[in-house]
Amino acid sequence: MGTPAKSGKPVHLTIDGIDVTVPAGTSVMRAAAEAGIAVPKLCATDSLDAFGSCRLCVVEIEGRRGTPASCTTPVHAGMVVHTQSSKVKKIRKGVMELYVSDHPLDCLTCAANGDCELQDMAGMVGLRDVRYTPGDNHFDPSGSGARSQSEARLRMPEGEANPRYIAKDESNPYFTYDPSKCIVCSRCVRACEEVQGTFALTIEGRGFESRVSAGMAGDDFLTSDCVSCGACVQACPTATLQEKSVAELGTPDRELVTTCAYCGVGCSFKAE
Ligand code: FES
Structure with a gap:
């Protein structure tokens, strides 16, 4: 959501018929x-600067063309915003469908089951079916068998695996990195930079091939500049970055939060 504006002239606007002053x-x-x-x-998130990459938060604003991301759009006096129009609901559902189409459908056995923002958002937008086949990009909306150039470009060459589906990185003693579950929201990359100031993570590749990478090509988390602060793990909305204790013991019933003197991230220690 970005850092809330704490001072500044009050602005009056209307959101879904409710008068708001911020x-x-x-x-x-x-x-x-x-x-x-x-x-x-x-x-x-509440703790990171707004980024506007997932396009799930789109809204309609009267007098303005398109559907801007609400997380990166500042309020203006007199603005009339619609967050639940049929147009934005349809867009969000389509966006979620694309995320889920490229995601393993193993929720029942996933360590993050019940504690996964992707799962929560799929429910929130009312996604029930995914028309795309997981792992490939052969969706033909017309049913005619014809595909556009851009669709063709998205297909991986015959016999080549999507680089997103490389093996899990278990080199870090505290957490695992499973690229197949990554939705490339870049929350981990931004947490590494904004919270810890380490710059150990980056996004490499484009489109379906894009993935989070620790350091230079060939590095794993252990050999990268990662200092194991855990900021990326806390920022991850899926089970891509997962504490080893959670993966082994399951999601705990309660969570104790403390701030260690080393980095001030506020590492979350979970216990049953
Ligand atoms: Fe606004 Fe992702 S674009 S939450």
């Missing part, structure tokens, strides 16, 4: 939250 500079998503309206999101 400081200038506040995002539409934050203003909606102030009014008790939850807008679906995946790349935005």
